[in-house]
Every structure is written in structure tokens, then in C-alpha cells.
Amino acid sequence: MFSWLEELNPEQRRAVLHDGGHLLIVAGAGSGKTRTLACRVARLLANGTRPERILLLTFSRRAAREMLHRAGQLAEAEGARRVWGGTFHAVANRLLRQHGAAVGLRSGFTVLDQGDNADLLGLVRHDLGLGEKGRRFPKKDTLSSIYSRMVNAQEKLVDVVERSYPWCRDDLDGIKEVFARYVARKRARNVVDYDDLLLYWRALATSTTTGPFLRSGFDHILVDEFQDTNAVQADIVASMAGPGAWVAAVGDDAQAIYGFRSGSARHMLEFPERYPGAEIVTLDRNYRSTPPIVAAANAVIAESNDGFAKCLRAVRPGEERPALASCADELAQSTFVCDSVLEHRERGVPLRQQAVLFRTGHHSDGLELELARRNIPFVKYGGLKFLEGAHVKDLLSLLRILENPSDELAWLRVLGLLEGVGPATTRRLIDELGVAEAEALTRFLGDGGDRPRFPTASATDLAAVRDALADCVGDDVPPAAQVERLGRACVPLFARRYPGTSSVRLADLEQLRAMATAYPSRSRFLAELTLDPPSATGDLAGPPHLDDDWLVLSTIHSAKGGEWQVVHLIHASDGNIPSDMALGSAKEVEEERRLLYVALTRARDTLVVSYPMRYYVRRHVLDDVHTYGQRSRFLTRSASVFDTVSVGEAQLAEDPVIGEVAALWL
DNA sequence: CATTTATAAATTTTT
DNA sequence: TTTATAAATG
Numbered sequence: 001m002f003s004w005l006e007e008l009n010p011e012q013r014r015a016v017l018h019d020g021g022h023l024l025i026v027a028g029a030g031s032g033k034t035r036t037l038a039c040r041v042a043r044l045l046a047n048g049t050r051p052e053r054i055l056l057l058t059f060s061r062r063a064a065r066e067m068l069h070r071a072g073q074l075a076e077a078e079g080a081r082r083v084w085g086g087t088f089h090a091v092a093n094r095l096l097r098q099h100g101a102a103v104g105l106r107s108g109f110t111v112l113d114q115g116d117n118a119d120l121l122g123l124v125r126h127d128l129g130l131g132e133k134g135r136r137f138p139k140k141d142t143l144s145s146i147y148s149r150m151v152n153a154q155e156k157l158v159d160v161v162e163r164s165y166p167w168c169r170d171d172l173d174g175i176k177e178v179f180a181r182y183v184a185r186k187r188a189r190n191v192v193d194y195d196d197l198l199l200y201w202r203a204l205a206t207s208t209t210t211g212p213f214l215r216s217g218f219d220h221i222l223v224d225e226f227q228d229t230n231a232v233q234a235d236i237v238a239s240m241a242g243p244g245a246w247v248a249a250v251g252d253d254a255q256a257i258y259g260f261r262s263g264s265a266r267h268m269l270e271f272p273e274r275y276p277g278a279e280i281v282t283l284d285r286n287y288r289s290t291p292p293i294v295a296a297a298n299a300v301i302a303e304s305n306d307g308f309a310k311c312l313r314a315v316r317p318g319e320e321r322p323a324l325a326s327c328a329d330e331l332a333q334s335t336f337v338c339d340s341v342l343e344h345r346e347r348g349v350p351l352r353q354q355a356v357l358f359r360t361g362h363h364s365d366g367l368e369l370e371l372a373r374r375n376i377p378f379v380k381y382g383g384l385k386f387l388e389g390a391h392v393k394d395l396l397s398l399l400r401i402l403e404n405p406s407d408e409l410a411w412l413r414v415l416g417l418l419e420g421v422g423p424a425t426t427r428r429l430i431d432e433l434g435v436a437e438a439e440a441l442t443r444f445l446g447d448g449g450d451r452p453r454f455p456t457a458s459a460t461d462l463a464a465v466r467d468a469l470a471d472c473v474g475d476d477v478p479p480a481a482q483v484e485r486l487g488r489a490c491v492p493l494f495a496r497r498y499p500g501t502s503s504v505r506l507a508d509l510e511q512l513r514a515m516a517t518a519y520p521s522r523s524r525f526l527a528e529l530t531l532d533p534p535s536a537t538g539d540l541a542g543p544p545h546l547d548d549d550w551l552v553l554s555t556i557h558s559a560k561g562g563e564w565q566v567v568h569l570i571h572a573s574d575g576n577i578p579s580d581m582a583l584g585s586a587k588e589v590e591e592e593r594r595l596l597y598v599a600l601t602r603a604r605d606t607l608v609v610s611y612p613m614r615y616y617v618r619r620h621v622l623d624d625v626h627t628y629g630q631r632s633r634f635l636t637r638s639a640s641v642f643d644t645v646s647v648g649e650a651q652l653a654e655d656p657v658i659g660e661v662a663a664l665w666l
Numbered sequence: 667c668a669t670t671t672a673t674a675a676a677t678t679t680t681t
Numbered sequence: 682t683t684t685a686t687a688a689a690t691g
Contacts, residue, residue: 059681060681087681088681089681090681113681114680114681139684194680194681197681198681257679258679258680258681259679260678260679260680261679261680261681359678359679360677360678360679361678361679362677362678382679382680385680388682389682390682390683420669420670420691421670422669422670422671423669423670424668424669424670425669425670455669455670455691456691457670457691530681531681532681533680533681555678555679555680556679557678557679557680558679558680579678579679580678581678581679582678582679591679595679
């Protein structure tokens with residue numbers, strides 16, 4: 001029927017052709033999962049399914065785009081771009097813009113990101129007087145985590161607190177009160193947080209009035225990375241499914257790494273019960289990596305025992321064993337990695353085919369310095385993001401005020417920017433502006449008697465902000481022009497607030513303006529930015545230094561789904577992988593093991609794992625000692641599948657006596 | 667006296 | 682880059 005079907009293996013073909021029922025594809029790392037899914041979409045399109053009746057849920061917008069692009073090529077169909085594709089949150093946003101009224105959502109709502117959500121909880125916390133001196137009430141970020149866990153895992157508050165936040169158990173009543181007010185406040189201000197997007201979608205899908213209508217819109221629901229879905233997402237999929245709307249879920253329980261976000265492979269393991277009669281296809285042939293790399297990955301995951309049994313079978317040839325390098329210290333590691341990267345490039349592997357992976361964003365700090373020193377271009381995925389910069393948030397807040405004048409958090413930021421206005425005055429102003437009502441903006445802009453009194457010191461700033469906002473009201477000014485106008489007003493404010501760094505920040509504003517040119521309206525710009533934030537430094541300005549080749553640096557989480565010819569995994573020491581923060585329970589430790597597994601399975605031909613023996617830490621003030629690092633506990637028993645190397649003075653540190661002493665530190 | 671501003675300390679992973 | 686504490690300010 002299709003020539004490309006011939007190129008699939010029998011299991012892949014079965015997954016692509018399966019019809020008339022639900023389907024679970026248990027797809028090991030490198031087993032051609034993306035390709036299978038893309039082929040399935042192409043097959044559906046070619047068989048006459050209308051693209052807008054296919055729903056493709058992926059983990060990032062980028063993943064959806066790539067998959068649909070491939071499907072479009074295969075099916076030679078223009079329509080692939082009309083497939084509903086994106087993350088759960090982005091699709092929820094789209095659906096709710098259309099049908100939100102059915103679940104009590106007013107149109108024009110704005111979306112709170114993680115930070116906003118914590119800030120609003122902080123506001124409520126303050127209003128209730130729970131933050132006062134002498135009281136030890138959970139902080140806003142803790143509250144945010146508890147809330148999110150409760151919602152996404154669908155667990156009772158008591159249970160969440162008992163299990164994961166036992167030190168907060170005395171404040172249960174206070175927490176309940178905060179949450180109640182938080183929920184009410186969101187409603188009143190017409191804002192939704194990430195969790196709400198899912199909850200409203202589920203409500204829409206399970207309601208007896210809107211549910212059937214919603215379900216009738218889709219013939220096929222494809223879900224990628226199913227092992228990372230949370231309880232609400234699993235419910236959503238189930239409630240969208242039915243006879244005539246078939247679910248095809250793809251996942252690998254060995255790669256479940258989003259437990260901290262309440263994702264759980266449980267939903268994947270329970271798929272057969274939830275969808276009786278579902279077809280289950282297992283893909284365990286690894287087309288990505290050489291046999292020694294697959295062996296290393298298998299060795300690491302073998303010690304975890306639950307889940308769908310699958311041991312990857314390598315298909316490609318190759319002899320080169322992965323390396324495990326103990327480095328004298330971080331500097332030695334950076335030097336070693338740079339040398340290795342350049343060496344591979346000499347041998348013909350372009351930088352783009354090489355990646356350096358790590359557990360947390362700042363693990364690459366040292367390496368970034370060395371790369372810069374040697375003029376090796378790179379882009380970094382994960383870690384601190386563009387949108388998290390305070391100045392970017394400031395400008396976006398100005399836009400948000402224009403979009404939704406009840407957006408209290410936006411007001412909070414903007415008012416606090418003015419000279420002489422601190423937290424207390426901000427609150428008073430928000431109160432007197434009557435931010436709950438849409439007239440707040442007119443009240444702020446107009447010079448009628450109902451405008452609140454501002455501190456005298458703020459006069460200049462105030463005038464600048466007011467004039468800029470006034471110029472942007474209405475829909476006739478293009479988003480980019482608004483960013484430009486508002487940014488101009490911010491120049492003096494930023495110079496005062498962010499001394500020394502304001503030129504960098506102004507460059508970011510220009511960046512933001514350039515991004516805005518791609519959007520037809522302010523509302524689209526804001527929504528898409530929060531739901532699909534630029535994930536890498538490179539998403540913004542294109543390749544750095546105008547080079548056409550660059551090295552990829554990425555957190556392991558952000559590397560999910562990626563593959564490179566050469567992969568360096570750095571800081572693979574105990575305390576980093578597994579992270580010290582994750583030693584609370586066996587479950588968390590197992591997730592760290594899977595994280596390592598994900599990292600190892602990104603490599604095609606060459607895998608180099610390294611860790612520094614010596615850490616210079618300043619754990620406490622005036623502490624200038626170093627401690628000794630040990631290789632990750634996950635790499636001790638599987639060490640035989642690696643070639644071990646020592647770099648720098650590492651030989652010294654591996655001295656048996658010093659090693660013994662080092663153990664005392666750990 | 668309340669509030670703002672200056673100073674120092676600590677920071678997983680992300681839709 | 683936020684957040685607790687201290688000094689400065691209106």
C-alpha cells in the first residue's frame with residue numbers, strides 16, 4: 001500500500017496499521033517511536049481520516065511539529081498541519097478559548113505560569129497574615145508544590161502533606177484556607193494556572209452536556225510520552241476516548257522522569273485494565289546505539305525491577321565501548337570534555353551531532369566558561385530560561401495589563417517597578433484601583449478624581465508608564481509595536497532597578513520585540529509564550545556567533561527524545577545523579593536511575609560519562625575545603641561495561657588511602 | 667512609625 | 682534572581 005511500510009519492522013508495522021480499537025505501544029529507547037507515530041498519522045491521513053479529527057498530544061510543541069512534518073512528507077498530504085497537535089496544556093488552552101463558557105470560564109482569560117502561581121499564593125498567604133514574624137508557615141513555593149501535587153496526582157491534601165511535606169502538618173488548616181482563597185481569587189481575576197487548564201478540560205470532557213460533543217470531534221487520539229502523564233491527563237485521555245475515538249498511547253516506563261510533576265508510569269502500566277481489549281505492541285529493537293552502549297544502558301536499568309519487561313536489542317553494529325572518566329576536579333572535566341569534543345570534530349563529527357548532558361542547569365557553568373574561552377559555539381537547553389528574567393516578566397506584565405486589566409499579578413509587578421513604591425504601597429494601590437474590575441486600567445490612565453494617590457517619588461516613572469500604556473490600548477497596534485513602545489518606557493526604570501546589567505536586558509527586550517512580530521495579536525503572543533516557552537538560548541536568536549555549527553548543552557530532562565552521535569554526560573557523581581534532593585524515598589531514587597538511563601540512551605556511537613573526584617564547595621561561609629566525589633551509585637555495579645579512564649590528577653585521588661578518607665566525608 | 671532600599675544567602679528537573 | 686534582615690527615609 002505504502003512503500004515506506006516496507007521499511008518498518010513487523011511490530012512497528014502492526015502499530016501503524018492497527019485499527020478499530022485502542023493501542024498501547026511500549027517503545028524502548030531508540031526503537032523508532034517517533035517514526036512509528038509519524039507513520040501512523042500518515043497512514044490515518046492516507047486512509048482518509050480528516051486531519052482535524054486527529055488529536056496528537058506530545059510533550060512539547062517542538063515534538064508535535066516534527067512529527068507532523070514527517071507525517072506530512074510521508075502521506076504527501078498538505079493537511080498534516082491541520083492535525084490538532086501540541087501539549088496537553090496548549091490543546092486545553094485552545095479548546096477552552098472556544099468552549100470555556102460551558103465550564104464557567106470567561107473569555108479573554110490569561111494564563112499564569114509557575115512563577116505567577118506561586119506569587120498569587122504568596123499574596124493570599126500575606127493577606128491572611130500567615131507570613132508574620134515568628135510564625136513558620138510554608139513559603140509560597142512550598143504551597144505551590146503542595147497544591148500542584150494535590151491536583152495533578154489527585155491526592156487528598158492530608159495525604160500529600162503527610163507523605164511529602166510532613167513538616168507542614170501543623171499548618172493544615174492554614175493551607176486549606178490559603179488554597180480556598182487562591183481558587184476564588186483566580187476565578188475573580190479571570191486567570192487560570194497550568195493545573196486549571198487540565199482540570200477545565202477534564203470537566204469539559206466529562207460533562208454530560210459538552211462531553212459528547214467534544215468526543216465526537218475526534219476519531220483518533222495519539223499520546224506520546226505516555227509514561228509521563230499525570231492522573232488528570234490520564235483521565236482526560238480516557239474521557240476523550242470511546243467507540244469511534246481510538247487511543248494510541250506510546251511510552252516507555254523505563255524513561256519515566258517526571259514524577260516531580262506527578263507524572264507516573266502507573267497510568268501506562270494500567271492501560272490494559274483501563275482499555276480492555278487494547279492491543280499491546282512492544283518495540284525493543286534499538287536502532288540508535290551501538291551494542292556496547294545498549295549493553296551499558298541495559299546494565300543500568302536491569303537493577304530496577306518493575307514495569308514492562310524489555311531488554312533492548314541492538315541492531316546497529318559497532319565496537320567502541322563507552323568510557324567512564326574520573327577527573328581530578330571540575331576544571332579537569334571541562335578541559336577533558338572540550339578536548340574530546342574537538343577531537344571528534346576533527347574526525348568528522350560536526351558539533352551539532354554532539355551533546356553534553358547534565359542533571360541540573362548550573363552543572364554546565366564551568367564548562368560554558370571553558371567553551372567560551374576556546375570559542376566553541378553552543379546552545380543550551382533547559383536551565384534558566386529567557387522568560388524567567390525579571391525584566392522580561394516586567395514587560396510581559398505591561399502587556400498582560402492591557403490584555404486583562406484584572407490581572408492582579410501583572411499589576412503587582414508593574415506598580416512595584418515605580419520608584420518609591422514597595423510591597424505595601426503596591427497592595428494599597430491595587431486595592432484602590434479596584435483591580436478586580438476591568439475599569440482598573442481606565443482609572444489608572446485617566447486623570448479623574450478616582451485615581452489613587454501615588455508617592456511623590458514615583459511621578460516621573462508613573463508618567464512614563466502611563467503614556468506608554470495609553471499608546472497601546474486597543475487592538476490596532478501590532479504586538480511588536482507595543483513591545484517596542486512599552487520597552488522604551490522601561491529603559492529608565494530598568495537602569496535604576498537593574499544597575500550594571502541594563503544593556504543586556506535591553507537586548508532581551510529587542511529579542512522579545514522580534515518574537516512578537518510573528519504573532520497577529522497580543523493575546524496570541526501572550527498565551528503561546530507561556531504555554532510554549534522558548535526552550536533554548538538558540539530558539540531566540542538563531543545560532544550563536546553566526547556559526548552554522550554548535551554544540552548542544554542540555555539538562556537530561558530537556559534531552560528527552562533527542563539523539564546525538566557523541567554524548568558526554570558530565571557530573572555523574574553520587575549527589576548529582578542521583579541528586580541529593582531525591583534521596584527521600586526509594587521511588588525518587590529509582591526515578592534518578594531512569595534519568596541516567598535516558599541520558600545514556602541518547603548516544604549513537606560514542607558515550608563518555610565523566611565525574612569530578614574533587615569538589616570545591618563552600619557549603620558554609622568561609623568554608624574553603626573540598627570534598628571528594630564518588631561515581632554515581634548506579635555506575636558501580638555496571639562499571640564493567642565501561643572503559644575507565646583517569647584524567648588530570650585523578651590517579652592521585654583514586655589512591656586507596658585517600659579514597660578511604662574521602663568515604664568519611666560522604 | 668511604616669515603608670523603602672540596601673545587603674547578604676541560597677537555588678533540581680518543567681508544562 | 683528571589684528572600685530574610687538591617688539601615689535609611691519620608
